[in-house]
Amino acid sequence: MEILIVIAIIGILASVIMPSVNKARDKALVAAAVVEIDALKTVFAQLYGDTGYYPNGSTSFCRSTLPNDNEVDLSSDDAGLLVNGIGWDGWDGPYMTDVEDPYGNPYYLDEDYECMTATEGCRGVNDEGNDSSVIVSCGPNGAIDTGSCAYDEDNIVYRLCD
Numbered sequence: 494m495e496i497l498i499v500i501a502i503i504g505i506l507a508s509v510i511m512p513s514v515n516k517a518r519d520k521a522l523v524a525a526a527v528v529e530i531d532a533l534k535t536v537f538a539q540l541y542g543d544t545g546y547y548p549n550g551s552t553s554f555c556r557s558t559l560p561n562d563n564e565v566d567l568s569s570d571d572a573g574l575l576v577n578g579i580g581w582d583g584w585d586g587p588y589m590t591d592v593e594d595p596y597g598n599p600y601y602l603d604e605d606y607e608c609m610t611a612t613e614g615c616r617g618v619n620d621e622g623n624d625s626s627v628i629v630s631c632g633p634n635g636a637i638d639t640g641s642c643a644y645d646e647d648n649i650v651y652r653l654c655d
Contacts, residue, residue, distance in 0.1 A: 519633065522595040523613060526630045526649040530614075533567065533600060533628050534651065536588045540573055544581035548572035548602050555626045555654035559604050564641035567628075568592040568599040594630035594649070601629050601641045606650065614650035626653040 537554070541547055547554045549565050556563075565571075570578025574592055577584040592600055606627040608615035614627070631637055632647035642648050 522633070523649060525595045526632075527614070527651075529594065530600070530628050530630065530649065530651045532589075533592075534653075536574060539588055540584075540586070543583045543585045544573065545583070546573070546579075546581055548574060549604065550579065554602060554604060556604060563604040565602040566599045566641075567602060572602075594632075596631070596633055596635050598631045598635045598637070601631075603627055603629050603641050607644050608650065608652070609644065609646045611646040612648050612650060614652065625650075627651060628653065 537547055541552075545552060548567055549563065550571070567574055568591075570576050572592075573579060573581060573584065574586065574588045575590075577586065594600055604626040606625050606629060608625055608627075613632075615625075627650040629642050629651075630649040631642035632645070632649055634645065634647050636643035636645060636647075638644075
């Protein structure tokens with residue numbers, strides 16, 4: 494009888510503690526993505542310093558005129574972070590060993606991202622209809638739409654320019 498009571502108490506304690514542990518784990522994953530995005534900013538500067546180009550193949554990631562397919566999968570060869578897929582002169586990489594977010598999805602450079610107020614990194618900005626150039630993780634749901642992250646509030650971004 495005493496063993497059953499002890500098992501019941503352990504079960505109750507576990508059911509109370511598990512939601513807190515899950516919330517802490519979720520916060521830790523977001524924090525890891527923020528740290529990795531910060532590292533990507535430094536990597537962009539190194540790539541630009543060596544080659545004169547950013548992963549979008551341009552001398553700027555805040556262009557006024559954008560091609561239709563301006564979203565860049567930063568794990569792709571053409572981004573230049575892992576391999577010199579385009580053959581840039583001065584390339585001295587690899588600049589990173591892995592370009593995946595904590596959820597197992599690639600990071601993207603998206604030059605026409607539409608921030609939502611609750612999106613981590615948008616700093617409360619809602620610029621639907623206007624565009625921000627960002628480094629973006631698709632967040633916990635990993636939703637990818639047409640070659641980049643779907644615009645939803647669980648994304649984690651860093652706004653490079655407004």
